[in-house]
Structure formats: C-alpha cells, structure tokens
Amino acid sequence: MKAVAAVALGLVLLLAACEREQRRFSEVAPSSGRPDGTRPSEITAGGAAPAAMVRGPYEENAWAVGEGKRLYQAYNCNGCHANGGGGMGPALMDAKWIYGSEPQNIYTTIVEGRPNGMPAFGGKVPDQQVWQLVAYVRSMSGQLRGDVRPGRDDHMRAKESEMARRPEPAK
Amino acid sequence: MRRAVDPPHDAVARVELERAWSTPPGFLGWLTSARHTSVATRYIVTAFGFFVLGGVLAALMRLQLARPNLHLIGPDLYNQIFTMHGSTMMFLFAVPIMEAFAIYLVPLMIGTRNVAFPRMNNLGYWIYLIGGILLWTAFLLNVGPDAGWFAYVPLSGPGYSPGKRVDIWAQMITFTEIAALVAAVEVVVTVFKLRCPGMALNRMPIFVWSMLVMAFMVIFAMPAIMVSSTMLAMDRLVDTHFFNPAEGGDALLWQHLFWFFGHPEVYIIFIPATGFVSAIIPTFARRPIFGYPAMVLSLIATGFLGFGLWVHHMFATPLPQLGATFFTVSSMMIAIPSGIQVFCWLATLRLGRVVFRAPLLYALGFIALFVAGGLTGVMQASVPLDLQVHDSYFVVAHFHYVLIGGAVFPLLGALLYWLPKISGRMPNERLGRWGFAVLFIGFNLTFFPMHVLGLGGMPRRVYTYAADTGWATGNLMTSLGAVVLTIGFVLFLANVAWTLRWGPPAGDDPWSASTLEWATSSPPPSYNFAYLPTVDDRDPLWSPTEQPVVTGLRTDVREILITDAIDATPDHRQHLDGGSIWPFLTAVAAGIGVITAIFTPWGVTIGAVLCAITLTGWFWPRVPSGREARRSA
C-alpha cells in the first residue's frame, strides 16, 4: 500500500514539476498596491475569522521560494525575526500568526508594516520580491508543499531547513 | 582454420541447442531474454537513440551561438540543454555503448555461449533504460538538470539550485552507474572464467583485453561518483553538510570525488575504442597486430595511470603546488602508453598490406584525430597553459577531438565492421566512404575553430556573447560545420538502415578476419557455437592448424564450459539459467525506490523492501523437475 502511495506521490510530484520549476524572472506581480478587502483579524477572542484570501502566486514555485530565502537574508529580516525564530519581532516558523498567515496577510504586513515595529517596505521592496518573501515566510512554518520548500543553505546551521520542518500544530 | 569434421548427429544437436538456448517468442520472451546478443543489441539501439537526442541538443546550442546576442534560447533553457547534452552523451551513450559491444562480442570472441550471469545482464539494461527515461522525461517537464554535467557545488547544492532538477540528475547517476557496474562484473567474470580451452590470457584478442581493462576501471571508478552524487542528494534532501564550508564541509570535496570518477570515465570510453581499432586494423592490414605484449601492457598501464590524473581538472582551484606538479607529470606520462598503442597500429599497417574499406577509414581517421586531441591534452597537462585554456572553448575542442575522434569514430567503424555479424547483411561500401568523408570534414570544421575561440577568451557554457568579442566568425564557422557533421551522421545512419533492409547476405566471415566471432554464422545462432572451439593461436581463424572442438556438453539444457582463469584449461561444466521476469521486476523495484528517494528519504526504505521481494523471487531455489532430476542423477 505504501508502495502504491509512493508511486502515486512520485507521479503527482513529477507532473507538478511544471509549476515548481518555472523561473519567472520578470512579471508584473498580481497586485501592486494595497490588495482589496484585506483587513487584519480582530484581536479580541471570539471574533469572526477574516474571509478566505487569494492564493499567493508563488506557492508552488521552488525558484521563487529560493529567491525569497535569499532576499530574507539580504534585506535583513533576520535582524528582528532571527531565522524565523523571532527576537525583537515575532517568530515566523511557529503556528501563531498575529495578523494572519494567508499570503495576502503577509503581503500586507510587509508592504504596509504593522504596529509595534514592523517597518513598511512598500515602495522600497518591489512587488515581485514581496511575493517571493511571502512564499518563503510561509515555507518557514511548513505551509508549503515539501518539494517546493528550500533545503539547507550554505551558512552555519541556525535552524533546520524549511524542507525538514514539520508544521507545528495550530494552537 | 579448418573446422573438425562434424559428427553425424550434428543437425540433431543444433536443433536441440536451439530449443535449449532460444528466447521464448512474444513480448514476454523479449522482456525476459537471457541472450547476450539480444541484450547487447537493445543496449546499442537505445544508446544510439540517446546519441541522436544528445546530438539534437548540440544542434540547438550551435543554433543559439551561431550569431552574437541571439535570443532563440534563454539562459535557463540553455543551461538545461548543455547539461543534458553532456549528461546524455557521457552517461547514457558513451559508456553503455562500449559495454554493449563488450556484451555482444566478448562471449563470441572467447568462444563461449553466453555471459556468465545472463539474467543480471538483463537487469543492467532495464536499470539503464529507466534511468535514461527518468532524465529525459524530467527534461521535457522543465525539471531537467541545469548545473552542468559535472554539477559543481555550491551551484548544484540546495542553496543555489532550488527545485528538483539536480536531484533528478543525482538519481539518474545512481541508475546508470548500477547498470555500468553490472556490465563490468559480467565482463570480468566472463573473460576470466568462460574462455574456450587453449585461450590463455596471452592469446586473448586485444579487443577482449581492452574490455577487461575497461571493466576493472568501471568497478573502481563508479563507486566514487555514486558516493558523491548520493552525498549531494543527501545535502539537498536531508540537510547534511558534506559540501557546506560553513559547517566543516568543502566545496572542493565534490570536485575531487567527481573527477576521481570523471577522469577514469573518459578512459573507460576511450580504451574500448582502442579495442575496436585493434580488431579492425589487423583485419584490413592482413596481418596480426604488431607488438601484442606492448599493446596489452599499454592498456593496463593506461588503466592504472588513468586513476592518477584527476586533479588536472582542478588546476585553477586553490591547491598545493606540489600536488599540482605531480598531476602534471602523471598527465603527461599517460601519453606514453597511448603513444605505444598508436605506434603499434602504425607498425601493423606498415608491415601489412592495406585493404581500403570503410571500417578502416574510421580507424585511420581516429588515429589522426586522436593524436591531435592527445596533443592538446598534453598541452593542458601543464599548469600554466591550463590556467589560460581551462574552462574555455579550447577544452571543448580538446575533449571533442578525443571523444568523437578518439571514441565515436572507432565506434562507427566498429559498427560497420560488425554489422555483417550482427545483422547477417553487408553494409554499403560507397555510402560508408561518403559518410566517413563528410563526417571527417564536418567534424574538423565544427571543432577546430573552437581551439581559436578558446585562445580568444571564450569561456564554456555561455548562452550568448557580444559582437565586439571577436568570436562571431569562429562561432559561425563552428555552427556551419555542425550542419556538415549532422549530414555525415545522417549518411551513416542511412547506411545502417539500408543495410538492415537491403544489404546483401554477409556469410560467416566477409572480412576474412581472424577472431572467433567470425567462425559462426551471421547472425550467430542462439547458442553461438554448435561446438565450442579451442585455440592455440592469437589469431585462430588465420592459424594453419586444424583445431579440435569441444564435445560432450549437453545440448538439451543450457550448459557451458568453465575454464581456468589464466591458461583456460577446462575446469568444469556449468548450467546457466534461462530467461526470467525477475530482473525486469527488480529494475522496476529499484526504479520506484530511487525515484521516490528524489522526494522523500522514505524512498530508500520503499526501494529496499521492494527489491528484497523481487530478489527473493529471483533467487528462490528451483527444485529440478522430475525429468531433469533423473538426467543429472
């Protein structure tokens, strides 16, 4: 049974290669500017969950997630989010999301900033790069498919790779 | 050699032998075949198929590079194309085709009925086929490898090659190297234990010696790349740090491991080619090869020395200078045994009487082109000069001279030479000569300008270049030459196709050659020889004495004669197994495991479990049937 499942998985993953391996060097990001209908979740307990959001464009694109990983280090997200473990900023590799974990939420977080210290990078970080960062941030908590998530990088091992990460159970 | 008078019940014996040795008809028979000629023919056809595919990729590259700043192929696709071209040619064409010729001809040349392990032979082919299909399917799905055929880390590591492209490359390596090892083990055991009586080691044809040396080189070289590709796959999949300098690994480790395999690899391709030439030249010079002991020792020396050269691929990296000097000296020294071989071939031609036929033309072309390629090789053995031409088009020119000139030309000659034996029909001589002429001219037009391009500063693996580099004319000449080269290959393939369809019957020995494969019909029967021959001479079919044949082997079951490893004195009779479905199933099981391992480490477990099942089926002891048990009692 495991063999059949493995074969099926293999075929699916092989066929999924089409999107995973695409290199999209220049494309106009799906939403430049503030996405419509995005609002942060209510902070009080018992409030309604925000409506389901648009999928990120790079959820299944390994190259874009890899670019996101490179940019995460290049733009010094580590300064506050220390390899996903948090520090001055919240941890990004756990299941706790103050402003929501959907791609649109993370996009808005990066572009518009958030209270308590998250800078607004809109106008500085180009849109396509923001979406790549969004995909990478989601991979840190294991939300992307295993074959899309990056492996280890060539630096000192600060954490397990995103590929090895198993999603934390939601609290 | 006049064959001994056939015993009166010879015809009955042949019928029984045919029944015992032939493959069952139909698709299942084809799938389970244990005949070495069938498996080898499959290898040859498949390898040539990959050769054509690799050639198409080369044509695409030459199209993109014909003019400066063309935008026909972007950098991503171009990187996949040249990686696929190199990987296909080296892993899916060059080594398999040499082994294919070994599997086909060695049992015939040493006078036996099959290879030592017929079903493992079958396994090797299916594993090779699955690996090749994996690689090419991946390429067609945009997940073909793009880090070069030697996939240097860190570029091919997890940090700089996202996705599964390089993982597929690494696992394709696993497949093709298992297949290569299987074939190598076949050759070694067959050559040592299955030779016909009287064929002591110093009476073996040089062709068989070359295949034996190649097989040993495979056994020692392939594990290095299996280890390194597995390390790379592990770095990418399970977070190991073999090649991560920040965690104690080393990017240079990859280069050492790869080239420890990679340099012997090119000799694995080249040495069988010298075997082809050593079979063709004596036939068309009408005399035995000159300097047999020198030839054998040169082959063995090349095989050994080939393992001591690998750092010459790394002269530009930060290495201790003393180490580099050692490899300079060894890289130059290997020219000596190769030179001895060339001089012995020239001597054979000089002392003989030259028969001008297409197979010989390819051997002559080989000598000229290989000497040219070898000379540029000696140039690059020196560190200062290599520091200029390394990783430039000069190197591309060099290795195509030694790989196409030094291996493909002999291969094409060998195919024309043995096509009568394999197919029973004679190739067209005029088409053969025209094909050679166009190929020779096209090859030089294509690859000679690359020397100049390399000296002009053009690096390898660039998808385009600017107009002001001065490389435009050289590239255009190369691309136009590639058109001529393609026409030459088309003419060659047309000759093969014509032969198979309309070639006149060849008879047993159309070339009046000297080795044992010409002592049986064309194509050989499923049992190769009705009676195994004996020999007392290096060139049995040219020997004036009448040789006895081996009688007494059973004709109703698959039985062969095992002889002593050195002197080939008869030792005992051995029962060989017939066809079986288990090799195919084992290959599929291994394939499932390896392909799944691209995505999850559980693939190894799955593969191990499945292979355990199929291997159990394969080796399940068979209780002999009643009739057989009574016979052997």
Place this chain on the structure above:
Amino acid sequence: MSRIALAVVTPALAACSGRPPVLDPGGPQAARIASYWWLNFWIAVVVLAAVIAFLVDTVVRRRATLTTAIVPVEPRAERRVMIGVSVAVGLTAVTLLGLVIADATTGRGLRSLSGEEPAVTIEVTAQQWWWDAEYWDPVPSQRFRTANEIHIPVGRAVLVKTKSLDVNHSFWVPGLHGKQDHIPGHNSSLTLKADHPGRFAGRCAEFCGLQHAHMQLLVFADPPEVFEAWRAAQRRPAAEPTSQPALRGRDVFMSGPCVLCHTVLGTPAGARLGPDLTHVGSRTMLAAGTVLNTPGHLGGWITDPQSIKPGNRMPASSFPADDLQALIVYVSGLK
C-alpha cells in the same frame, strides 16, 4: 620565431578581430604562458604532420584486397619496425620530459612575480553575476569599492585576492594571466602585472548559473600618474549634484528601492548587496559588461533589467517618466 608563426597562423585567426588575447600578452605572466604555448604548438604540428604523413604513405603504398593472403611475419622486418617503434617511444618520452622541464620553468617564472611587493592589493569578491572589487589600504578611510572595472598601474605588481560570496566563479583576464577560481570557503589570490597601458577584457570562467555569460570584468592598465589620479578620484565621495534634475534624481534615488541594495558614498545610501555606485558614471559598461554605460542603456537597465540580463538579481523598478529622467541624470553624474 613567434612572428613567423603568427604570420602563418594569423590568416586562420584573421577571423577574429585582432589577435586572440592568450597569444597577445600584455604582461610578463601571459607572455611566459604564450611562449610555452608556442613550444607546444610547434611540437604538436610536427608530431601530427609526421603521423599523418606516415599514415598516408603507408596506405598509398601497400594496398591489397580482402582475399590477399595473410602477410607472413618476417623476423627482419619485424625487428626493424620494432626498433622504429622503440625510437618513437623514446622520442615521445624525451619530448614529454622536455615539456615537463619547460612547464616547471614557466611555472617558476609565473610564481616569481608573487615574490614582488604588490603596489596595489585588490580584493575581488565574485558573486552572481558581478565582480565586487575593494582596493585595500592599511588606512581604512583610504579603501574604496568599485564594481566590474578595475584599474591597475602599468609595470607594477598587483595582488588580486579572490573570494566568492556564493558559488564557484573564476577570475580570468587572458591578456594578463591564467585564471584563478573563487571557491567559497577557500582563500586564493593571483599577482598580475601589465607591461603596457591598455584595456584587458576579463570574464568569469567557471559556470556560475543563469548569467555566467554576462559576467565580464574590465581591467584598465594605466600609466602610474593616471592610475594615481583615478585612485584619488575613487576615494572621494560622490560628486554633489549641481543641476536641478540631478538634485531631484538624488531624491528619487534615496526614496526609492535603490537604497536597499546600493551604496553612494557621501549619502545615506549604504547597502552592499549590489555594486557600489559612487563612481558608476565613470565606468565604461553596465551590468558587468553587458551593455555600454549610456543614459539610454541606464534607463533600460533601471526599468527592465530582466530583459537585458534575465535572471539577474536586480529587480525591475517603475518610476514616473520625469523621475526616471532625473534619476538617470543623477546616476550618470556620479563620476
């Protein structure tokens, strides 16, 4: 001798514009390598000609057919040929020994330059897909960074330390020296010297990914006074913009995405992800030798770098037309 060779070979090489850089040395090391090349070349020509001549002669003279009887082995002829083969093997070994000696001499000559005290030390950090060059100085404030174009003084030894930030690259300026690989985790260097002023093209010679083809490095060998003047100019911070468009361009630069990656000394922009732009206006080429440094190309590079160099690290930026013009004026003025 080399001149005769060149006169013979140049028609074949005339396809290229000018001599190939490896054979047109601009410095002592390249010159030594070129001499060694010519030695090899002539040996190769002689050997190849001899082998082909022998082959042709043999094939033409001693023809037969397939039905010709097997040539009997004649001891005297065999012995004569065996002596011939032995002589050939001996000649081969002697020639190879000679080449090894010539190689060792050439190698020693190349290394002798490393003993010289370097006049300039440049730390070249290769990354995908450009060259970061930092001119070292014992006084930290005298150090400066440039990208993709380096200047060296004629007739003085220059130490180039090669590092890589990501994958393997290779520093290759064929007119001056052989190449040196940049391997992450390993230190390496080479010493260069130019004999005469000129412009030497260099490029990356180790496959490093998507834009390996567009990773060019220009080396300008200047007379010492010119070099000093250049170096002094490079040490100065960015020229203060004077015109209105340039001032506006600076504002666009500082408020846009440029500051995330680029440094302009003397301004708040201090990021080191991309090339240092303090003196970009005085460089000959843009994008590591991909396009000429003109305002038109600069505008195209800023707005759509991916169509000029697909896959490279610079993202597309969109500016309103006036802002873009101002930005181009400002950046072009950073001389």
